[in-house]
Amino acid sequence: MKFMMTNRNKDDIDSWANMEIGFLTETERDFIVNVLKRDEKLKLLEQKRIINLKCELRDVRRRGAKRADLTYSSHVCERCNASTKHLKNKSVRCQVCRHKICDNCQRSSFEGISICIVCYKESSIKTKTGEWFYDAMRAELKPMADGCTLLKQAVIRTSKPNSPTPKFHTPEILCTQASSSSHSSQRQELISCGSMESLSSSLETPSPQKVGNLFPETGSIESLRSLRYMSNRESYFSDSDHSVTSLPITKGHRARTSLSHSPQSSPSLFDTSLSKPEASSLAHQSIPSDDFSRASAYFPDHSTTHDNESLGSRHKGQSTVKKKFLAASGKLQAHRILSRSVPSLVNFNESESSQDKSTPGSAKTKFAKKHKNSLSVSSMEMFGKIIPEEVARSTGEIKFSLDFEYKTNTLVIFIAGCRNLIYVGKHCEPYVKCYLLPDRTTKKKTSARKNTTFPIFDQEIKYSVTMDELCNRVLEMSVWNAATFSRNSFLGHLQIPFNTWKWTPQSVAHWYPLKALSSVNSLHTSSTYKGDILIAVCYEAPKTQGFGDVHVMVKHAKNLIPVLPNGTVNAYVKVSLLPGKESRKKTVVVEGGNDPVWNVTFRLPLNRKVEQSGVQVTVWHKSSGTKPPELLGGIRLVSKLVAYMTSPTAEEELFWNQVCDSPGLWIDKSVGLRALL
Amino acid sequence: MSNGTDQLNNTEYDYLIKFLALGDSGVGKTSFLFQYTDGSFESKFVTTVGIDFREKRVSYKPSGVDSSRAQRVHLQLWDTAGQERFRSLTTAFFRDAMGFFLFFDLANEQSFLNIRNWLDQLKQHSYCETPDIILCGNKCDLDDMRVVSEERARECAETYGLPYLETSAATGHNVNKAVSMLLDLVMKRMEEVVDKTLLPAQYGGGGKTELQGANETEESKSSGCAC
Numbered sequence: 001m002k003f004m005m006t007n008r009n010k011d012d013i014d015s016w017a018n019m020e021i022g023f024l025t026e027t028e029r030d031f032i033v034n035v036l037k038r039d040e041k042l043k044l045l046e047q048k049r050i051i052n053l054k055c056e057l058r059d060v061r062r063r064g065a066k067r068a069d070l071t072y073s074s075h076v077c078e079r080c081n082a083s084t085k086h087l088k089n090k091s092v093r094c095q096v097c098r099h100k101i102c103d104n105c106q107r108s109s110f111e112g113i114s115i116c117i118v119c120y121k122e123s124s125i126k127t128k129t130g131e132w133f134y135d136a137m138r139a140e141l142k143p144m145a146d147g148c149t150l151l152k153q154a155v156i157r158t159s160k161p162n163s164p165t166p167k168f169h170t171p172e173i174l175c176t177q178a179s180s181s182s183h184s185s186q187r188q189e190l191i192s193c194g195s196m197e198s199l200s201s202s203l204e205t206p207s208p209q210k211v212g213n214l215f216p217e218t219g220s221i222e223s224l225r226s227l228r229y230m231s232n233r234e235s236y237f238s239d240s241d242h243s244v245t246s247l248p249i250t251k252g253h254r255a256r257t258s259l260s261h262s263p264q265s266s267p268s269l270f271d272t273s274l275s276k277p278e279a280s281s282l283a284h285q286s287i288p289s290d291d292f293s294r295a296s297a298y299f300p301d302h303s304t305t306h307d308n309e310s311l312g313s314r315h316k317g318q319s320t321v322k323k324k325f326l327a328a329s330g331k332l333q334a335h336r337i338l339s340r341s342v343p344s345l346v347n348f349n350e351s352e353s354s355q356d357k358s359t360p361g362s363a364k365t366k367f368a369k370k371h372k373n374s375l376s377v378s379s380m381e382m383f384g385k386i387i388p389e390e391v392a393r394s395t396g397e398i399k400f401s402l403d404f405e406y407k408t409n410t411l412v413i414f415i416a417g418c419r420n421l422i423y424v425g426k427h428c429e430p431y432v433k434c435y436l437l438p439d440r441t442t443k444k445k446t447s448a449r450k451n452t453t454f455p456i457f458d459q460e461i462k463y464s465v466t467m468d469e470l471c472n473r474v475l476e477m478s479v480w481n482a483a484t485f486s487r488n489s490f491l492g493h494l495q496i497p498f499n500t501w502k503w504t505p506q507s508v509a510h511w512y513p514l515k516a517l518s519s520v521n522s523l524h525t526s527s528t529y530k531g532d533i534l535i536a537v538c539y540e541a542p543k544t545q546g547f548g549d550v551h552v553m554v555k556h557a558k559n560l561i562p563v564l565p566n567g568t569v570n571a572y573v574k575v576s577l578l579p580g581k582e583s584r585k586k587t588v589v590v591e592g593g594n595d596p597v598w599n600v601t602f603r604l605p606l607n608r609k610v611e612q613s614g615v616q617v618t619v620w621h622k623s624s625g626t627k628p629p630e631l632l633g634g635i636r637l638v639s640k641l642v643a644y645m646t647s648p649t650a651e652e653e654l655f656w657n658q659v660c661d662s663p664g665l666w667i668d669k670s671v672g673l674r675a676l677l
Numbered sequence: 678m679s680n681g682t683d684q685l686n687n688t689e690y691d692y693l694i695k696f697l698a699l700g701d702s703g704v705g706k707t708s709f710l711f712q713y714t715d716g717s718f719e720s721k722f723v724t725t726v727g728i729d730f731r732e733k734r735v736s737y738k739p740s741g742v743d744s745s746r747a748q749r750v751h752l753q754l755w756d757t758a759g760q761e762r763f764r765s766l767t768t769a770f771f772r773d774a775m776g777f778f779l780f781f782d783l784a785n786e787q788s789f790l791n792i793r794n795w796l797d798q799l800k801q802h803s804y805c806e807t808p809d810i811i812l813c814g815n816k817c818d819l820d821d822m823r824v825v826s827e828e829r830a831r832e833c834a835e836t837y838g839l840p841y842l843e844t845s846a847a848t849g850h851n852v853n854k855a856v857s858m859l860l861d862l863v864m865k866r867m868e869e870v871v872d873k874t875l876l877p878a879q880y881g882g883g884g885k886t887e888l889q890g891a892n893e894t895e896e897s898k899s900s901g902c903a904c
Binding site: 019020021023024028031032035038039042045046048049052095096109110111113115119122123126127128130132133135136137138141144146147148150151 | 686687688690691692693726727728729730732751753762765766769770771772773775804805806866867868869870871872874875876
């Protein structure tokens with residue numbers, strides 16, 4: 001009577017990775033796909049919520065951080081620096097971090113143990129994000145993918161090549177499962193850099209069967225998970241809680257530098273993240289990837305200070321938060337940030353002496369919600385591209401006018417002033433900083449106004465630039481608080497793409513809303529003309545066996561967007577097969593000018609039917625020194641069949657279909673480059 | 678879903694808690710969840726295809742603590758197919774559930790006997806060796822068809838150390854109680870886990886880890902069960 005079920009042992013768990021759903025009928029499969037989609041919707045919601053939670057945690061941590069510019073006597077709360085001499089305000093030690101705390105900063109854990117406000121927040125976030133569940137999970141299960149992921153993979157595997165493959169849009173929720181809540185930032189370091197390594201290694205040896213190729217997010221999640229798992233085992237790292245800077249970070253640092261050694265690795269990471277179709281589904285909260293480089297580079301002088309700051313006195317420094325946040329904000333963003341954070345991390349390791357002065361005047365600030373508004377630099381970096389709408393709301397206004405003097409080729413920005421700036425500290429000293437993006441050497445600033453959130457500047461900032469060039473540029477104006485003894489903090493910004501700007505003969509200054517983090521960003525890249533590339537493609541049908549070859553001749557590019565101050569680029573082209581970015585080829589770097597000529601032919605051996613493959617051509621700017629290359633634009637020649645992982649434009653699809661339909665013939669075309677989302 | 682899809686689409690909740698219902702085919706897992714989320718009952722039997730889930734927002738007030746405000750909980754209730762052919766598919770979902778409803782049909786002897794097997798499955802595939810489970814004897818409204826007595830079911834539940842409830846998806850008897858009971862268990866567990874990770878010293882060696890170890894050896898020895 002009693003039927004026996006097969007007892008799976010731990011080895012069998014591995015076989016789960018290949019869940020078989022071949023027995024399902026078409027309707028059943030559709031039903032399940034529908035369930036998975038609903039689940040993804042919920043996951044997206046959850047991810048949004050978790051990001052907000054992580055922001056709160058970061059704020060509490062930041063406010064509770066010990067500050068190196070203050071001395072902590074024995075009668076002072078180590079969280080808020082209040083005196084504990086009075087009878088009313090007795091000091092206790094937090095049972096977790098051993099900080100001495102005052103009554104105000106004291107909370108009790110679930111079991112009734114006295115802990116400080118930071119540790120309390122940490123534990124509460126752990127419960128609310130669901131991290132506790134991952135903590136409680138058996139070690140052997142941790143590296144596994146969850147049921148939905150496995151099922152998704154199975155659905156993809158069993159889907160017939162001609163039937164439309166169900167699309168899954170949502171990025172996996174990393175936070176609850178993959179992001180850790182460890183006590184040490186080291187683990188985060190390991191995870192984050194590890195996932196980067198594993199991602200790049202999966203890029204080096206891609207296989208068509210690899211699920212990661214079909215579902216990029218899945219792959220990276222798994223790698224994240226497994227790395228998390230591994231790092232758990234390397235517990236000796238976590239034991240050295242108080243020597244944050246020593247071993248692990250060096251390790252992480254090394255890992256990164258080794259990555260950045262080969263010129264391909266960084267861009268390819270970047271590239272992968274670009275290829276994800278999810279990016280577009282995230283569009284309402286994310287800004288095109290291309291912009292990320294800019295976003296992170298907006299504040300080049302601050303990104304390093306931020307990293308340093310976490311090396312300050314608190315061992316659970318912001319670096320942890322940052323890394324956590326990376327995990328939280330979805331691997332898409334995480335990889336982008338990681339791939340871009342290479343240079344800043346180099347400094348990270350070297351200047352350990354810097355201090356945590358991140359909270360000017362906020363030591364005693366109540367944990368009011370409005371604090372969110374004064375987004376600091378680090379939060380901008382942390383957010384990467386995912387910005388909850390509530391956070392990215394307006395933070396005051398700026399009044400300015402734009403004029404262009406054709407005679408002298410000068411752009412005149414008249415900055416009248418700002419109003420309603422939101423600043424939590426005591427004395428706000430705002431100033432305005434301008435860039436003509438993408439060139440980040442164009443920084444110009446107004447002087448700072450003292451003790452006001454309604455500053456009047458009445459200053460002109462001039463740029464010598466031609467109108468033609470200006471049309472490809474974006475004016476970035478950001479308002480900052482100039483702090484005398486601490487890091488300048490970010491108050492708000494806005495961006496103006498000149499290609500859509502309506503010039504008026506005698507312009508009058510108007511008020512424009514500032515954003516904490518702008519969604520304006522997304523506007524200009526998608527609309528901006530990025531130049532053209534002229535390529536010829538020929539499909540050579542297989543002679544005996546295999547799938548044949550694709551020959552790609554990269555001829556030249558036209559009107560590339562200038563990156564260097566002199567208005568030129570050092571461009572090279574990367575060609576790879578889709579999906580999976582196989583057989584990557586690179587041209588030489590052509591220095592100078594905006595119309596580089598290569599005239600190189602590459603042979604790409606196909607590993608699947610030509611209709612099911614595609615070619616991706618990306619144009620890069622090779623930066624000097626250690627800076628990672630910058631993506632100038634790209635094209636994806638691919639048909640709709642594989643469109644679930646890459647989305648071609650109509651032009652690109654037509655091109656590829658022509659190639660497929662005429663084996664042996666060279667198809668020659670000039671294609672408009674795009675930001676590749 | 679009738680209980681306001683709009684309400685389910687905002688991030689105004691504090692916890693996302695995932696439960697999973699399992700048990701033999703036809704014991705009433707889907708009906709139970711349907712009764713819980715929608716408050717209605719469909720007597721027609723429709724077999725679940727592999728996996729499905731339902732959602733509901735509830736507020737949770739921790740028992741014993743009066744002062745704290747009620748927590749808003751978003752429940753994701755996974756429904757699994759009881760049929761053997763979906764087994765490989767459904768067990769993969771065990772890992773991500775924080776608590777379980779193990780169902781049997783009070784009018785079906787075999788479904789009761791299979792509890793043991795389901796528990797074995799859970800032990801292997803769920804996130805920990807001793808997850809929070811509520812044993813539910815469903816269809817308690819069908820008194821005249823009952824074959825499993827309450828005493829027998831309670832005895833069995835005791836052997837496994839599970840809380841037992843007689844439920845009815847048709848009448849709604851004990852449906853809310855079962856969910857809130859499990860929610861209570863899971864929230865408690867959550868707090869324990871967090872405190873444990875936060876304060877390893879206070880818990881070191883003792884507490885959960887040891888308990889789990891003990892259970893493991895004990896359970897691996899006892900292979901057969903009388904029930």
